[in-house]
Amino acid sequence: MKRSIRTDLAMEAREMVQEQNQIDIPGVKSETVTADEDITITRVEVVSPLGEDNIGKPIGNYITLEIPGISDGDKQYEEQVKVHLANEIRRLVQLNDNSLVLIIGLGNWNVTPDAVGPKVVEKVLVTRHIFEYVPEQVDERMRQICAVAPGVLGITGIETGEIVKGIVDRVKPDLVIAIDALASRKTSRIGNTIQVADTGINPGSGIGNKRMGLTKETLGVPTLAIGIPTVVYAHTIGRDSLEMLLTELVDQATNNNNFTQLLNGIDEEHLDCLVGEVLTEALGDLVVTPKEIDLLIDDAAGIIADGINLAIHNGLSLEDVSRYLH
């Protein structure tokens, strides 16, 4: 049974397959380390076309940081997360002192759960204009960063990928890092799972509508994607509830052939249909978020921005970054 439930997290995609098959997935490698108390890092590598087929994600590296403690407001924990995020980013990119990095903050700054990308753009320490116009003010630990929030198709009338391609052709960065708000499958991941992938952004991923990807193929330069789940689609909640009940009923119906037959006859399309009757999506996508999503988005953007600041600049501390940002 193939599922229609959408997740942007490779880790979840892998889990969804694995929980059905109970075996290792051919073409997909995976390791999990506990980096610090309450920080778990999972590195999934899709190594072959077989792996691509199996979990529905392109060949490449997908690193996930699970940081459940992030909502406690513990500053020290927050700093540890930023340092680990920076380390994982560095694993996937190769830079030298003259490298120029372009940060792309995807999403709509007026739609709270979609605003994490634009907010990262505002919190990243951009320096390209200092190198260009006031080189004497460059701190030798800085590398060149620039950053753009291109907006979304509904506001611009232009595919985000086209805008980014235009800017990349003009600015000629050595690396693009695209930040995006993601949809996950579990509400427990909202705001506390960060995914870093060297495959870039693929069409249709993230919580906005994207028809064109941001990848090395489309942009012509290595493209890293950093994402954080900010919503679960309401449809997912309905589907998961139904499957939990069905699983249970199947377990209990072992001695009742008619019943088992009936239950097995319920196909995925029918379940989607049932949920569709509960959810009227006349107003566009229905999403599930914590009520206090605004604060969560701010925190998430701060962590990702500082992870990037530590990873790209060559030795600036968080203190330094804060000073330069003012």
Place this chain on the structure above:
Amino acid sequence: MKRSIRTDLAMEAREMVQEQNQIDIPGVKSETVTADEDITITRVEVVSPLGEDNIGKPIGNYITLEIPGISDGDKQYEEQVKVHLANEIRRLVQLNDNSLVLIIGLGNWNVTPDAVGPKVVEKVLVTRHIFEYVPEQVDERMRQICAVAPGVLGITGIETGEIVKGIVDRVKPDLVIAIDALASRKTSRIGNTIQVADTGINPGSGIGNKRMGLTKETLGVPTLAIGIPTVVYAHTIGRDSLEMLLTELVDQATNNNNFTQLLNGIDEEHLDCLVGEVLTEALGDLVVTPKEIDLLIDDAAGIIADGINLAIHNGLSLEDVSRYLH
């Protein structure tokens, strides 16, 4: 089977009871009129304690305007809705030329789906200070309005009801109108159903946490409540999906005693439990909203504010209100 699913709409409460019983509900009167194309008005009156028990809402009048066309951006339709809302408000209040009306905008202005009350406060034409300090500037069609957004318990540390009681005792209005964001049961109602009730606000209603009501009993003056659904609880989506499946299975299992017995043995608590496994509410209430909730809230606040402006002021047109607001 009593349901745990939460709705703040009397109309939905009545429907939930009725769809199970297929009969009129003792103690509850109800009439529905089509006011204009695409505007339906339902007036529910709970007339007795029996009615209270039956639908779980106190004795009083509950008027609901269903305005599905509101998301189309048709200005003429919007004006019709405002006029009908004003008419329904006037049905439930008695004012004279010296009456003072206090608008209370409940909710948290930083939490988008909860901000409708504070936004109404900003869009209502307040006039009390004109009567008090520059009476020569009073337009004779104006009545005295004042308006406060008291904030929420988590930010103030004070029960909203206490703050309002303090202000009422000081300002001595003849009528309180409290505006609140509601939770409905169906996503199709979000942003396009308005409820006006002369029972005030009851403890625990609305999407914030309220422990104390705002009613004639607590405040000492007649209290009207105007609410608009801005969220459905994620839990409701899960529960509704499960019940839709169960209903279907029960229908199909008519000739299978064991199966029927099994299905009937699944109680409400167990269903809540299943949904609870899908939803991790570690981050607080999980709510379902359209992704573009910000715009919807603005529109909703504008309609409610103008409905009040037309209802309370005695002959001001929407043009007049717009001019005075600038």
Place this chain on the structure above:
Amino acid sequence: MKRSIRTDLAMEAREMVQEQNQIDIPGVKSETVTADEDITITRVEVVSPLGEDNIGKPIGNYITLEIPGISDGDKQYEEQVKVHLANEIRRLVQLNDNSLVLIIGLGNWNVTPDAVGPKVVEKVLVTRHIFEYVPEQVDERMRQICAVAPGVLGITGIETGEIVKGIVDRVKPDLVIAIDALASRKTSRIGNTIQVADTGINPGSGIGNKRMGLTKETLGVPTLAIGIPTVVYAHTIGRDSLEMLLTELVDQATNNNNFTQLLNGIDEEHLDCLVGEVLTEALGDLVVTPKEIDLLIDDAAGIIADGINLAIHNGLSLEDVSRYLH
């Protein structure tokens, strides 16, 4: 005496020269019409290099709409302004049914007086993606519009002109319209003067810092600029106050040679210096705005966006635009 006081309005630049010389300015044509009650339109044309030198603005057309009634909230007046703005825009551009127009919203969406450009981007009816992806939904009165808010140098690290050039090269519009917040010389113009110029945006104009222009020369396509004053530099207030006093003293000192000599000896640099002692610009540019600037910016953006909507789309009414925007 050449002035250091900055204005982005050609009309003011012309007036500043004229009030000193009391004669027509060679190389500059000018006509003023009263378009409707309380709407005055001034069309300045710089026709020669001499004119450029005289008022410090490049050869081209500069149309100014003075709309002092705009702060009264009169909807009918607002619509008249939008229609006149649309007419003046049409005077300066030549489009056919297949033309593609790119709107550029200059400025920083986080800095209230600089946010008018990005806000126009959100209120313009973009249609390019409809032509591209769902051509069957195109209303035949629509023309192709797309729109981008590129951000500011301090946030992106990239010259705005470079970002725009990259997008123009990719999207290939037939016309660029750049929207910018301006600095005027008089506080009385804030929010109620709109300038349309076919010369594009010149380096250093507007209230942000721009080092590179947006003109036909830099972008390769005709570029219209629409601007509205949202601030007066605090320095201007100080300088204007001083000059008013000096003018008065000079008048009164006609019979006193020493005094006249003394007053005439005060040069511009010295006046700047005096004002500089009053204003400490340690925190960046000091600007003068009405305290209620937020509302004013919203209104201004709405008028400019609708002026563009009426001018570019070929027969859509304001009602149509509102419906399509939802």
Place this chain on the structure above:
Amino acid sequence: MKRSIRTDLAMEAREMVQEQNQIDIPGVKSETVTADEDITITRVEVVSPLGEDNIGKPIGNYITLEIPGISDGDKQYEEQVKVHLANEIRRLVQLNDNSLVLIIGLGNWNVTPDAVGPKVVEKVLVTRHIFEYVPEQVDERMRQICAVAPGVLGITGIETGEIVKGIVDRVKPDLVIAIDALASRKTSRIGNTIQVADTGINPGSGIGNKRMGLTKETLGVPTLAIGIPTVVYAHTIGRDSLEMLLTELVDQATNNNNFTQLLNGIDEEHLDCLVGEVLTEALGDLVVTPKEIDLLIDDAAGIIADGINLAIHNGLSLEDVSRYLH
């Protein structure tokens, strides 16, 4: 010559008198200490009615912290400022373990330079509801704090003082702390001077319009005021420029009787008139702010909130506060 220039800072009022008289001011005591590098604390005490007359501020204590380093983004410096602010607050208040403190955030949350009060309300660690509803979760170092942002007259139609009086009568705090955005005389003070006064808020102070004070007399409980300059009135800039020029001219005109006479004949009213011609206040108060005022207001609110958190709670660290706020 008495000045019309408005300042809300007692320190500036004292300086304005002193620079004219060059002597100590009868009825006013003053001491200045350097608390840390780049933190200067001035404690002005108005001790008698004579002092009141002399500097135009009521009898009481006015403590000013000058913190010019605050815009550098140095976290350590920021913490020092918070600790010093807390110490100065403690000098002026007497609390015991059962004391209840009510924070009042004055100003309009929609008007950026006026939003500092409401923002402090959101950043203060309120605890009263924990003591009331979940006393078992009370940390023994907490004291009871509650907080309200009552809005402004133009939005509520009710004098702020009346709303606060209503809440005070109901909630019965032992101390009120009112936070307000101030107007200063010098742009160099914007955002980097904090005033703490045990005289409360006087009518007409702050940048909003207040007709009624918040003082021990009106509220019935001790009332502390904490303010931070966020604007200078544009009028002040004009007036200061003129006076700087006049002072200079008077110096240079010592041997020219006619001239001296002429200059001395220019009275204050006339200067106001000259500036009035430069400034058209049709749109309401014109204020001077740094263009990046939004960020500055956020920082200011954070410092004041944490100063209060450290001063009122009895031993909570900034780390603790951050943790509890999440």
